[in-house]
Amino acid sequence: MEGGGDQDLRLLDIVTSSHDENTVKQSSEKIDNENDSKKISDNKRKREDSKSDDETISNGEHGLSTTESKDTTEMKSSSQDTMHEAGEVPDASRLLHRTTSIFFRHLTMQTTNDDLENMCKQYAGFRRVCITDPAPERKFFRRGWATFDYSVQIRNICYELNLTKLHDTDVGAIVNRELKNRVRTISGIAHHKTIVRNDLRLITKIIKQLDAQWNIWESNENDHNEKKVTISDDSEISSSTMNTSSIQNKNPIGFISYNPLLKNITEYLVEEGDAEEEELLGDASTTMENNSNAFEIDKELTKVLDRLILYLRVVYSVDYYNCADYTQEDSMPNRCGVIHVRGGLLSTITQKELTNFMQQFESRLTVYMDSHEKIDDDEALKLGAKNEENEIEKFMDANCQEVSKDKWSCPLSGKKFKGPEFVRKHILNKHHDKIDEVKKEMIYFNNYLYDPKRPQLPEHSSNRPGATAAAPHPSGLPLPTPMTVQPLFTRAS
Template identity: 45%
Template sequence: GDDSFDEGSVSESESESEGGQAEEEKEEAEEALKEKEKPKEEEKEKPKDAAGLECKPRPLHKTCSLFMRNIAPNISRAEIISVSGDIGLRGRVGVNPRSFRFFRRGWVTFDRSVNIKEICWNLQNIRLRECELSPGVNRDLTRRVRNINGITQHKQIVRNDIKLAAKLIHTLDDRTQLWASEPGTPPVPTSLPSQNPILKNITDYLIEEVSAEEEELLGSSGGPPPEEPPKEGNPAEINVERDEKLIKVLDKLLLYLRIVHSLDYYNTCEYPNEDEMPNRCGIIHVRGPMPPNRISHGEVLEWQKTFEEKLTPLLSVRESLSEEEAQKMGRKDPEQEVEKFVTSNTQELGKDKWLCPLSGKKFKGPEFVRKHIFNKHAEKIEEVKKEVAFFNNFLTDAKRPALPEIKPAQPPGPAQILPPGLTPGLPYPHQTPQGLMPYGQPRPPILGYGAGAVRPAVPTGGPPYPHAPYGAGRGNYDAFRGQGGYPGKPRNRMVRGDPRAIVEYRDLDAPDDVDFF
């Protein structure tokens, strides 16, 4: 019994010690949890600036990239990333989805530290969905900054460019909803100024100040203002006037268009999918050096007119044509096209014999062929509907690819107008056509033979015949036939455009007044 009592007392003491240890472990675990939670609370209390520093974009850096000329439409971006990742991709993949001939081009961008030629070699023999990638090393851009005509530095053109650039920014911001109001608020009317801060007070630079009162007073006195210097040379020509304040405002607008909307203003084009390419901002066109000579008002107006015409497609807001315009251009009706398809595939062989060429089966009437096509060839009907939808979408797209417009021929300038009574390409009246002529030039008739009936086959607008040398055409040295010639025989009865000489055969016993060929 004592042993059992002792055992019981021992077990109680052990249980008490175990319970105390468990409580201590719980307290230690709670303290450890509190210590773990403290850093989380401190991170929550940290200012947002610290988090912003962690997400800071990478500074300007160079990359190297591979170019894939033809990627099949069924190859996804993830597949290219997985293939490139096995080799060592440390960048991004950009695939151009919009191509005129359904050829997709792609760029795989890597860090500058990799061996791009080795990666290109390893990707040469890799096929994805039976398509060879065939990559090539993409060269760096040679001329990233390109200049245009320096006439764009003129004050009048700069002010007009500020107006066009502000209009472009307003249009593109509305198209992309970049500065749009929140969903709950009512839309802002287009007549109100834009919410974009870069367009703030932009109208101050679009209004030109004129001294109309001073001009009126000085004009009434009948004399020019004393401070105006006398004009030199052609009064229609002016010097290029540069305004630094306006240029600074314009440059800010052009950089916004180039960086935010990928629009190169002076090149009048938009670079689509530029964010997916190796260079996020590749090429930019800038104003060239000022022209050394004076410019005319006509040149300024012509430049502004041409430039506004080039910017017109970028300023067009609508993405598709209206129904009326689409109908005029030949929009197709899906139901009518399906009926045409059924009719074309219903062929009459004879009396009560009709054939379906899609399957080769024969029927007793056209209604049975129609029913057969809709039941057994429904996929063909769907293909027709898809073709019609594709055609209509292409037709109503305002930015569909199209051939460039052919401009009409320009009228002849004053330098091309000849004196009256002369035909372009013919010699002057006092000039004899017996002189040296270019190789292959047909010789005109001589000695008055065929005058007024046959003209030399000289291209219209060509240069007249050169002056004849002394003694040419008078029985002296003939430049083509040599000394003299056959007496009494006119040469070249016909004018030929063939540069090859005529082969002549002459019978020595025949009289001289007969021609033989």
């Protein structure tokens, strides 16, 4: 996972330009060949007309058979369809990896993806837009990007977009610069054999969990389950082996995944050693002392790890070494922008440095290894999860108002009834849409509550586990809250 950058983009440009030149040359050569073939065909027709009908040669004796002649004619017709016509210019290939974009600094909270797309798609070369969630630290303003083709005049488009307003607010459009240092490095300690093996263990858990979440290899699993194991009659198998095989099929042992990249991954996850030999010879302590400062590298393990890192980056937009998930990358100007790789090799390393690096790195990846789609019901009830029956009952009570004795009214329609049971019946029959709105609001609130990654205010330091409570004020009064400094006196105008 090393190398890559702006030089690769330049090489792609050179390849595409040379490809375009070759296509133009080929088209011109085809036109010349077609003209020559037309002249030859005209001469052949004149010669064939002069021949008599008796001098024809049968296909069965000297030429091709009827089936072969049909095949050749079909091949010629298909080749003529694929060939360019005379004077036709082939379409120029689009440089999909080269884009230009505009960054919008100030988008109101009410701005949607469709609003920004309708504003930008009137310009030629428009591709896609991307919009972020409202940020509390920026007064709930959004940010956005609009991606265009590389051939457009992006500065002219940016100037015109700054003259327009969206929801009565300036969008603050600026030209987005190209990415610099797309391939970034981390500490070279990640090259060590122990860390590479630990990374293989962690990334295998992440990939297996993401594959199960998105059902990437579900078709392979179904095909595997449909296959039936057949045993030939000639094979002699004892009853004991039959019993053990049935038990193994019910409870399979080992790492099971239908992802081809994870095939035989246990060969690299399990470590081998000469523990018995070292114990008998008493060389265990000496080898550990001698290898304490040695920097071990295993190229085979590193190759397997790099393949999984690339799979995680391309398929799920997860940058492993950065411990980051680029959720909106598909809509961004660069659909595969930044990736982190291992840095330069280190000369020496200690066991303490290895342990600290692995512990800190694993703590950052716990979000992806132990991620849950929903929180527990007990925790949701503590946070105030709503019940459908209770919410409907509250809605009924709020819309059954007693006007006087034996007279009740429905605020939704303004009608009067003799009792609350008649009001309930009226709401169920005539205002069923209002009840559906109550159910939708309840479901929306519970979905927000059950989401472990929901936007929420940061937790106060005193409420965190292990924090000491603040001491009360000596006077017994509550501690004052921090406020902005106000001037004591104001000048009279």
